[in-house]
Amino acid sequence: MKPIIRGMLHDHIDGSAALGDIILDLYKMAGKKFPFASIEAWRKYFKNPHENIVTKFGTVTSVLQTDDALTLAGYAYGRARAREGFTYVEGRFAPQYHMAGGLSLVGAVDALRTGLMMAEARYNIRIMPIVCIGREADPDTGVAIAKTVLHYDGGVALDLACDEGGHPPEKHLRAFALTFGSKVRRTCHAGEWVAQDPRKTYRTRLLWNVRTAVRVLKCHRVGHAIPLCDDDELVREIVDTGVGIEGCPLSNFACGSVEDLRTLRIRELLDRGVLYTLNADDDLFLPPMPEVIAATDAAYNFTEAEVAALEKNIFRSAFDPTIRALAR
Numbered sequence: 001m002k003p004i005i006r007g008m009l010h011d012h013i014d015g016s017a018a019l020g021d022i023i024l025d026l027y028k029m030a031g032k033k034f035p036f037a038s039i040e041a042w043r044k045y046f047k048n049p050h051e052n053i054v055t056k057f058g059t060v061t062s063v064l065q066t067d068d069a070l071t072l073a074g075y076a077y078g079r080a081r082a083r084e085g086f087t088y089v090e091g092r093f094a095p096q097y098h099m100a101g102g103l104s105l106v107g108a109v110d111a112l113r114t115g116l117m118m119a120e121a122r123y124n125i126r127i128m129p130i131v132c133i134g135r136e137a138d139p140d141t142g143v144a145i146a147k148t149v150l151h152y153d154g155g156v157a158l159d160l161a162c163d164e165g166g167h168p169p170e171k172h173l174r175a176f177a178l179t180f181g182s183k184v185r186r187t188c189h190a191g192e193w194v195a196q197d198p199r200k201t202y203r204t205r206l207l208w209n210v211r212t213a214v215r216v217l218k219c220h221r222v223g224h225a226i227p228l229c230d231d232d233e234l235v236r237e238i239v240d241t242g243v244g245i246e247g248c249p250l251s252n253f254a255c256g257s258v259e260d261l262r263t264l265r266i267r268e269l270l271d272r273g274v275l276y277t278l279n280a281d282d283d284l285f286l287p288p289m290p291e292v293i294a295a296t297d298a299a300y301n302f303t304e305a306e307v308a309a310l311e312k313n314i315f316r317s318a319f320d321p322t323i324r325a326l327a328r
Helices: 017-030 039-045 053-061 067-083 105-122 139-150 169-178 199-215 232-241 249-254 266-271 289-300 304-316 321-326
Strands: 007-012 088-093 126-134 157-161 221-224 244-247 275-278
Touching (some): 017 039, 017 053, 017 067, 039 053, 067 088, 067 105, 067 126, 139 157, 157 169, 199 221, 249 289, 266 275, 266 289, 266 304, 275 289, 275 304, 304 321
Parallel strands (some): 088 126, 221 244, 244 275
């Protein structure tokens, strides 16, 4: 029984299919030549995004360096998600990659939010922006980004993204700690990927990052969290505290992080009351939500109760307080 998903919580704007629709326009606006023979060749360039992730996404962020470009990207993203049938999405981006043209961190966020709000006004959709720290940044840059997020008094959320393998969550504790006690909601990519060797400790190292995200960075949600079921105590803790899990099963499969969707033990997480959700991650080059839903249902053959949980968990763990309140 397939769930009908009307929201998405783990969704990178610069990795969304909507950017594929406007990428040639963005290159034209920037006065640059598109460096690939075709859009399809560009998408294939992202194969295994865990390698040189910042460089690969640079083919997008390099032409998102002005107010107009970021506003267009925000609008195109919201329009696309509304046309796909979503009523609530949380789109994330990292402003540190959009300052080469002279924009400040606040200026980059404002420009993107303008586009998102234009899409909200025209289409029947609510969009919550999430501002990411690209974790390869030094801790001081992370602090500056956290201060930018605080500027919006809960109107945007905070995330830690990109190369988890080389930059564990605790690197940016100072940034996250600035938001403790504020209205800012926090999430973190954790338990997605670390260095392959030594293999014996691979899952242990992934799990350590999930624990750090929950217990040290005090995240309200965690992105990916592949080995979560390895730690019964942590599962109980996140159920008790209402921490949500932004599952990205087909992203994990496509990137080689899991060989079988059943190893994610989604059924066990749902049965134990975890606020687990399904997400596409980067559908510019990874499978879109209809495929995510179909593949996970094929792997688990979801029950009616599990379908209901997957549908409702999106809104129960939403960062927009109004959406979250309506789901109670």
